[in-house]
Amino acid sequence: MAAERALEMVADILKCRDDFPVLQTKMHGKPLAFLDSGASAQKPQAVIDVMNNVYEGGYSNIHRGLYEISQNLTADYEAVRSKVAEFIGAPSEKNIVFTGNATEGINLVARSWGRTFLQKGDEIILTEMEHHANIVPWQMLRDEIGVVIKTILFDERGALDLEAFERLLTHKTRLVSFVHISNALGTVNPARKIIEIAKDFYPDMRVLVDGSQGVVHNAVNMVDLDADFYVFTGHKLYGPSGIGVLYGKEELLNAMPPYKGGGDMIERVSFEETTYKDAPYKFEAGTPPIVEVIGLGTAIDYVSAIGMENIAVHEAALLVYGTEKLREIDGLTIHGAAPEKAGILSFTIDGTHPSDIGMILDQCGVAIRAGHHCCMPLMDKLNLDATVRASLGLYSNKNDIDQLVEGLHKVKEMFK
Template sequence: MDGALHPGLDVARIRADFPILGTSSPRGKPLVFLDSGASAQKPRQVIAAMTRCMETAYANVHRGAYNLSEVATEAFEAARVAVQKFINAADSREIVFTRNSTEAINMVAHGYGRGVMTPGQAVVVSEMEHHANLVPWQMLRDAGRGIELRVCRITDAGELDLGHLEELLADGRVGLVAVTHMSNVLGTVVPAERVVALAHAKGAKVLLDGSQAAVHRRQDVQAIGCDFYVFTGHKLYGPTGIGVLWGRLGLLEAMPPLYGGGDMIAEVTLEKSTWAPVPAKHEAGTPAIIEAVGLHAAIDYVNAIGFDAIEAHERILTDHAMAVLSAVPGLSILGRAQDRGGVFAFTLEGAHPHDLSTLLDRAGIAVRAGRHCAEPLHARLGVDGSCRASFGMYTTLAEIDFLAEALGHARKFFA
């Protein structure tokens, strides 16, 4: 479909790498998958790498003094180095493997929030956070440790209100600013470097939830200047069960571990334990070995295509979607940020999001319906819920046109 929308990115060739995109819906309609923001599909290269690991190179890591364990350990640690290079971290020890972004944020809330921040300090989040970057900070606030939670407003266009952020930082008591790098509802791309500059000027650290951003644009944590960055493998065309916490080495060393158990210790007696150096200190128990191999393969796959091509392709998709969806009578797009990615949440007059999603599914179109783990954001925008179409590198202009056409038919159905 659509051929090469950008020199160097052949969408038809890319789609051929994803077996599921060649399947049909239960009603025999070609699958139009527009829910990559929830979880992206997997290319053959990732599937093959994980299968190969299970068939020829699987053993537990870091523990075995035999060849197969050494091979598995090398593959696991190679994945860590791949992540380091992917986000341009200074040191592979700064990469902690987690189950997902949610666990990574909880680790920071526990380790930095409870172990490093002091009573009287505050955490700043925004109105457009995913629950994963809100609930852990509410739990920290409610833990009786004297940590305040402050909420930065967004504008009516769905952009972070930097003026309000400055006000929240003004008293110098903010210990951490934890905000999304790209909204999973609005597609808004937050000006991360500006946020970091404002926060650091007042002595606050910055955590960026890169769950969406790391998929769509090249990320460089050293250039951004943040202190923590999290993302998850399953949105990056990799498997579920593997995520990443990047943190500055000194911060990871200062943070107490969230979990205790095997492989995160230096010494254990019946009276006490001491911790292994990072990152092992924060990786208790048998890790997601096969999933780490899959994440490495996904990173290799994305890197082979190149973010220049991916970003250019997405700009074309985003501009086209804004034009054709805006032309659908009765449809309202949530958010009009100047800098946005391929995530579109919308409502259709007279149609409940769940009913609309079900009707679209009959046409073979998979979109999300509900509040997308962002209830406060929907409340801020004055809607109970929305449908969401989110794009991947395999998304085509024809699929967006088909969505717009189906929405036009749905409007008549619900009228």
């Protein structure tokens, strides 16, 4: 079987599995088959250790202390900004704003850039497969200033219809905002092509890419991609929760006002007037997630040492294997068969609700997600209220898939 051969070729990567303590544990007495990395990935020991080490041996607030541990931690924190820039191929650390998560990055752009540069009647193009994080902030802006939201349709495979996209573009379109990899279907959208179409139509068109899944499954390069904004979240990239990244082109970040105010983002404050620091600092009011940034830096070192290309090859092989195995199950439908697809398997089984499947799989030691995956409009389009989603990480292996398939046979037994 082609998939089995491909898996053998990338077997080396599976040695990494030992780096993840939780994967050595059991769930309901069964080996844990963790297939919910799309929701949040497990953390390697190196990330856990580096965060513990900061708390144990060198914690303080940053940017302010004149003493050694504060200055050291400030340097380590700022070094992560440069590391993130290098990891995503951004021109400089000035492009990197630390946020709480991807959701905050999109809200920041909507509140700061959107409120400043958009006006009533301007059009924003999203896609039908967006996560709520890339829908709701734009609806809030629509309700506030009267922008118009349009959506690009996807076809029965879950691939965006780029001709329909071109037809949506008008002289009023100001922003295209789309997901790089769909968390519900696994579709890898042709981001470079979409950006090219948008910018050919109108060079000042702004494009935001939600890279929450994109940055996890493939190498990305901001210069090649030419997105104006790119957001992602640390906890899906094997780092901690509570830390996200907004990449923005420097001239845009400089032209945008802060969207929240407080300490650390100012040059000078008086009761008459406040002046702000330059980007990215003017967007980082208050004490930042210090230790989470350090953890993210180590997560980036970790995946970089393995190689994003190797992770992509490994997950692609496992996706082929998983797809073949699931297809053998009677009454099971896989949702999402785009020509470019990442390690996400969304499916339903005739006559069985996804929540029931999730509960039975839990008893079999298999952790999956059952629900709408924060993509209700996508579910409406598929005429479903939920799917079961098995999502792969760099540590996923053939046994995880086999355990899933065994669990699904149990489901079939119980519901026949």
